[in-house]
Amino acid sequence: MSRNNRMQAGRTWSAGRKASGFTLIEVMIAVLVLGIGLLGFALLQTMSVRFAQSANQRTQATNLSYEMLDQMRTNRIAAANYSGNYAATATGCLPGAAVGPAAYRLVWQCRLQSALGAGSTATVTYVDGVATVDIIWGDDRWDAAAGNRTFSASTRL
Numbered sequence: 001m002s003r004n005n006r007m008q009a010g011r012t013w014s015a016g017r018k019a020s021g022f023t024l025i026e027v028m029i030a031v032l033v034l035g036i037g038l039l040g041f042a043l044l045q046t047m048s049v050r051f052a053q054s055a056n057q058r059t060q061a062t063n064l065s066y067e068m069l070d071q072m073r074t075n076r077i078a079a080a081n082y083s084g085n086y087a088a089t090a091t092g093c094l095p096g097a098a099v100g101p102a103a104y105r106l107v108w109q110c111r112l113q114s115a116l117g118a119g120s121t122a123t124v125t126y127v128d129g130v131a132t133v134d135i136i137w138g139d140d141r142w143d144a145a146a147g148n149r150t151f152s153a154s155t156r157l
Helices: 003-010 024-074 076-082 101-116
Strands: 084-087 121-127 130-138 148-156
Touching: 024 076, 024 101, 024 121, 024 130, 024 148, 076 101, 076 121, 084 101, 101 130
Parallel strands: none
Antiparallel strands: 084 121, 121 130, 130 148
16 A cells, blocks of 8 residues: 555545634624624613602602601791602702701702702692602603602601
8 A cells, every 4th residue: 555545544524614613694694693692682771761760859859758757857846848749959059058948948959859850849738747748850861751759658646
């Protein structure tokens, strides 16, 4: 046997094609799978930001309502003077103003706008020793037609 015949006898030749890397179809499928995964991750991140912002607004509404209830509890003699409808405002906001009910109402309305936006409103009632604070704000990040969010807290003074 010649040397060439011996070298060829040790090799196995396939009658089909030679393996030479990835085909274009394999690469396109891999890119498609990766793209779908990245889109899912982007949607997950967007939903996470929405949930965090909505939770922050609920926390702000809770803090504002308890702040008002604490103010009424502190000034029980004039607690009924805190009752009324509140609309968020950005005018006349003077931190450190007098602590009477009228001045506190204005400062609290400024905080309401700062925390929950210009369209937020609140209703404070005081009936038979029970104070109730209802806060309404728009959370249109989810669905503009969904309406407003409401938080209500009440306590006996």
